[in-house]
Structures are given as C-alpha cells and as structure tokens.
Amino acid sequence: MTETDIEALIRSLVTPLLNRPDALSITQDDSGRYHQYIVDVDPGDVGRLIGRQGHVAAALRTVVEGARFRRSNSKKVRLLINDHRH
Structure with a gap:
C-alpha cells in the first residue's frame, strides 16, 4: 500500500472552491504529534x-x-x- 500525497489531495479538494486559485499556498510543518498543513488563500476566499x-x-x-x-x-x-483575521 502506498502513502497518499496529502498536499496534492488538499490542493485538489480546495482549488475548485476558490475564486482565486492562483493565491493558494500550502505549507507543511511537522510537529511532535502531527503532520500539520497550513492552507493560505486570498482573503476573499477564506469564507x-x-x-x-x-x-x-x-x-x-x-x-x-x-x-x-x-x-x-x-x-x-x-x-x-x-483566515487572515487574527
């Protein structure tokens, strides 16, 4: 069984929801217990x-x-x- 490319999965799920998909960026941060993916989008697309x-x-x-x-x-x-509000 192969491991899923989580970043590609997130990108494929999120892109159709956005008005400005070119502003999408995904960063990965590995903490102690988690593989953390932070999704940044245009402030107008956050909602x-x-x-x-x-x-x-x-x-x-x-x-x-x-x-x-x-x-x-x-x-x-x-x-x-x-969400760019905080």
Missing part, C-alpha cells in the same frame, strides 16, 4: 473555504484525516486554514 458554521472546513479535515496512511507509529494529520 468559501471555511463554509457556513465551518461545515466545509470540517468536511475537508475529515477527508484528509481519512486518507492518511495508518500505521501504529504514524502521525496524525492536522489541516489549518489561515
């Missing part, structure tokens, strides 16, 4: 990516977490959306 009451963001997180390769020592995947 489209988060969705009403966070439903779109929650669905994205569910798909990304479900795609990770499961091993006993595998780190969890964390998806963060930079």
